[in-house]
Amino acid sequence: xxxxxxxxxxxxxxxxxxxxxxxxxxxxxxxxxxxxxxxxxxxxxxxxxxxxxxxxxxxxxxxxxxxxxxxxxxxxxxxxxxxxxxxxxxxxxxxxxxxxxxxxxxxxxxxxxxxxxxxxxxxxxxxxxxxxxxxxxxxxxxxxxxxxxxxxxxxxxxxxxxxxxxxxxxxxxxxxxxxxxxxxxxxxxxxxxxxxxxxxxxxxxxxxxxxxxxxxxxxxxxxxxxxxxxxxxxxxxxxxxxxxxxxxxxxxxxxxxxxxxxxxxxxxxxxxxxxxxxxxxxxxxxxxxxxxxxxxxxxxxxxxxxxxxxxxxxxxxxxxx
Amino acid sequence: xxxxxxxxxxxxxxxxxxxxxxxxxxxxxxxxxxxxxxxxxxxxxxxxxxxxxxxxxxxxxxxxxxxxxxxxxxxxxxxxxxxxxxxxxxxxxxxxxxxxxxxxxxxxxxxxxxxxxxxxxxxxxxxxxxxxxxxxxxxxxxxxxxxxxxxxxxxxxxxxxxxxxxxxxxxxxxxxxxxxxxxxxxxxxxxxxxxxxxxxxxxxxxxxxxxxxxxxxxxxxxxxxxxxxxxxxxxxxxxxxxxxxxxxxxxxxxxxxxxxxxxxxxxxxxxxxxxxxxxxxxxxxxxxxxxxxxxxx
Numbered sequence: 279x280x281x282x283x284x285x286x287x288x289x290x291x292x293x294x295x296x297x298x299x300x301x302x303x304x305x306x307x308x309x310x311x312x313x314x315x316x317x318x319x320x321x322x323x324x325x326x327x328x329x330x331x332x333x334x335x336x337x338x339x340x341x342x343x344x345x346x347x348x349x350x351x352x353x354x355x356x357x358x359x360x361x362x363x364x365x366x367x368x369x370x371x372x373x374x375x376x377x378x379x380x381x382x383x384x385x386x387x388x389x390x391x392x393x394x395x396x397x398x399x400x401x402x403x404x405x406x407x408x409x410x411x412x413x414x415x416x417x418x419x420x421x422x423x424x425x426x427x428x429x430x431x432x433x434x435x436x437x438x439x440x441x442x443x444x445x446x447x448x449x450x451x452x453x454x455x456x457x458x459x460x461x462x463x464x465x466x467x468x469x470x471x472x473x474x475x476x477x478x479x480x481x482x483x484x485x486x487x488x489x490x491x492x493x494x495x496x497x498x499x500x501x502x503x504x505x506x507x508x509x510x511x512x513x514x515x516x517x518x519x520x521x522x523x524x525x526x527x528x529x530x531x532x533x534x535x536x537x538x539x540x541x542x543x544x545x546x547x548x549x550x551x552x553x554x555x556x557x558x559x560x561x562x563x564x565x566x567x568x569x570x571x572x573x574x575x576x577x578x579x580x581x582x583x584x585x586x587x588x589x590x591x592x593x594x595x596x597x598x599x
Numbered sequence: 600x601x602x603x604x605x606x607x608x609x610x611x612x613x614x615x616x617x618x619x620x621x622x623x624x625x626x627x628x629x630x631x632x633x634x635x636x637x638x639x640x641x642x643x644x645x646x647x648x649x650x651x652x653x654x655x656x657x658x659x660x661x662x663x664x665x666x667x668x669x670x671x672x673x674x675x676x677x678x679x680x681x682x683x684x685x686x687x688x689x690x691x692x693x694x695x696x697x698x699x700x701x702x703x704x705x706x707x708x709x710x711x712x713x714x715x716x717x718x719x720x721x722x723x724x725x726x727x728x729x730x731x732x733x734x735x736x737x738x739x740x741x742x743x744x745x746x747x748x749x750x751x752x753x754x755x756x757x758x759x760x761x762x763x764x765x766x767x768x769x770x771x772x773x774x775x776x777x778x779x780x781x782x783x784x785x786x787x788x789x790x791x792x793x794x795x796x797x798x799x800x801x802x803x804x805x806x807x808x809x810x811x812x813x814x815x816x817x818x819x820x821x822x823x824x825x826x827x828x829x830x831x832x833x834x835x836x837x838x839x840x841x842x843x844x845x846x847x848x849x850x851x852x853x854x855x856x857x858x859x860x861x862x863x864x865x866x867x868x869x870x871x872x873x874x875x876x877x878x879x880x881x882x883x884x885x886x887x888x889x890x891x892x893x894x895x896x
Contacts, residue, residue, distance in 0.1 A: 318800050319718025325701075326709030327724065329769035334731040336751065337742035344742060353745045404611055405629055412632070413886060415640040421878040424831055425847040426867040429854070430647050433864070440661035442646065448662065476639070481889055488890040495608025502612060511610055537737040540831045544851070556737055560832060563741055572741045579738040587733040 341580060344573035353569040363574040373575065375551045376558040380536055382464060383554060386471040387535040392528060394475060395482030400516060402483070403490045413487070417480035424477065428544035431473040432458065435545070458546055466552050470541040478534070482527060489523045490516070522597045529590035533583055555579060644871070651675060651865030658861040671861075678865040682858065686842065687849035688873055694834075694845060695827040697761055698768035702823045703816065705769045710778035711804050715790060725779065731772040737832060743767065744836050763837040764827060774819050781815040782808060818888035821881060828874055846870045 320327075348359040367373050402412050419427060434442045435457035444454040457469050497515045506514060517524070542548050542557035553561065555575060562572040615621055650658055651674050653667045678684050712718065713725050736743070747757045757763040785808060793803045809816070827845075834845045841852055850870055854863065878885060 315716060316718040319712045319716035319721065322708040322712035322716060322800070323718070323721075323724060325705035326728070326769060326775070329705065329766050330728055330731065330772075332746055332750065333736075333743055333767040333770040334734070334739070334772070335727065337739040337746060338734060340742035340745070341739060344745070353741075353748070400610070401632075403609055405632070406616075407629055408633055412636055414882060415636045417882075417886065418640050418644070418875070418878065421825070421874045422871050423846045423850070423874060424829055425850045426870045429850065429863065429867055430643060433650075433860070434643075434646075438661060440659050440663055442663060445662040484886055484889050490609070491607075493609075498608055498610060498612070508610060516610065533735060537735055539737065543831070556832070559741065560835075563744065564836070569741060569745070576738050576741050580734060583735055583738055584733045587735070591729075591732060 338580070341573050341576050344570060345577040347570060347573075349569040349573075351567040353567075359570065363570040366571055367574045367578075370571075372553075372558060376553055376555045376575075379467060379542075379552055380538070380555045382467050383471060383474075383538055383541075384532060384535045386468055387474060387531065388528075390471055391475040391479060391482075391535065392531050395479040396486050396524065396527075398479070399483050399486030399490060400512060403487055413484060416483045419477040420480040422477065424540045425544055427477050428473065428540055431476075432545050435469060461550075463551055466546065466550070470538075470545055470552070473545065474535070474538065474541055482531075485523065485527065486520065489520045493519045522593070525593055526590060526597070529586050529593065533586050533590065536579070536583060536586075644875075647864050647871070648868045651678070651861060651868045653861050653864075655859050655861050658859075658864065674861050674865040675869065678862050678869055682853050682862065682866055683841070683849065684866055684869045687844055687846045687870070690843060690849075691828060691845040692873070694761055694764040695824045697765045698827050699820055699823045701765050701769050702771060702774055702819065706771060706774040706819070707778055707809070707812075707816070708804070710775050710782055711800075711808060713775070714779045714782035715785075715787075715803075715808070716800055725775070728772050728775045731770065732776070736767070740832055740836060743833075747837050758837050759840045759843045764834065767833070768823065768827065771823075774823070777815055777819060778812075781812055785811055817884050821885055821888050824877070825874075825885075828877075846873075 344353075344355075345363050346358055346360060348356040348362070350356050398416075402409070405412070436442075436444065437456045437459045439445055439448055439454065441457070443457065447454045458466055460466050460469075493516065497519065498511055501511045501515050537556050538554045539556040539560065542553045543560075546552040548557050548561065556579070559572045559575050559579075562568040562575070616625055649667055650663075652670050652672060653664070653674075654669045654671055657664060657667065657669060709728075713721050747763050749755075750757060757766075789807055790803050793807055798806070829847075830845070831847045834848045835851065838844050838848060841849070844852060850866065853866065858866070
């Protein structure tokens, strides 16, 4: 790297070199200083570069390579396997179950986890009192250790009458439910989504509240003068004004829910077709030592989530300009 | 009336709210919302703490009792001593503090180099680091696990070592992004002046850049700490020794032992205390960090 630097400095002629931070001296930095600056720069970068290389850059490539290899029980390569891992994956009914669970989860979470925080934030923003109380409470579940929160909810969902939810339903003379042990798979996933929404919506609500506070009051004033009712004001002022945040949160939500793991692990243990894709990755690797299969699923997730996150970053960048 | 006045205009105007009927509706809705919020977000916590106080038979009683009839605080003592809750909390704190320190040292140094020292190919390094924002760590658990059991070049096994938590925490593109963007806003002239006074890059970072960066360092620290407390999948894979587990994986481990429900609830309550206290202490920074962190992140 130093050589590139030297030749570039020479080609430009030392006195006029303006690369690097502006030096207020009479002449540009000398060769020695520039080499030293680069060296110092990379010394400062070294720790982070090593960690990124080990835990981000190499694993991305490694995962794709692994998915095309025969791997033994401790994950060591025993030669190339072509598309074998992918063929196994596509022929594995568990894979398709997990795809369905992940998609249903993401879909239901879009209805609940995505819409609820926004509606809630729009409502909360109208209150002139107790704002701190609402903010504090809605964010409290976000701060709980996820496994502790999930066990608590699993207990609420206890299928007999000792469960809190069933006890309440019973008192109200309403039919009780088997909740997580229901035979209706989509309903079980819905129960997982409700827990997930409870525990994660705090961030969404707070972010929307901050965005809502940035909407100029005159816009509402003008809309009101034009005779727009409350719903029309939401539709014509609030939503257009928060459109960027809404789209960013949409992508963020999709990326987050497609990584759902703790819900499957704690609430249902993945039983009766309720394991998500990440849960299947975990199971394949830990229970069956099928690292190649895990890597194939991981690669699929990597591509799909990479696409959504890429869209998020692009949109965010555009929003900043 | 005055309560409605000093606010900026939102969806519903002050004039509208000041009408007698509207004001009555407002107060009814406000009280109702406070009640619902308390029920939805605070009651579950009450439930876990109070269930932890119940006797083994009362906790399974149907229908459940709202207030414990028999109060047995020794459930908490049992959870703490027999089920290693103290150890899990201590471990997690240790992992979180270490991860935080390493992130502060390496990510701050890297962001400073990328922002102010700008070595050759610095923007390539930056682009590669920011590109990792596109790939959530969850999808890389398998190759990362294989890295942890046999680190390339060094051939170390990091399983059950705190390094398995600390090192991956440094590879955080979001930290680099936030820190570099903040450092970019520090005027070049300040550093040039320091350089004329003979301050080297490390000295300039320490005495000029860092003191100015307190807000962003706060954000990075809070998110770095919380991330370790909330992670489940990664510690589940790399911390398999029960004496090395975090709060989350420890709880998973202890339910395998057929633990009584009242002790489980006491354990969940104890396990939740550190993060709740952390939240109450740092609530302002957490909430403002959330908006600086994610709105433009």
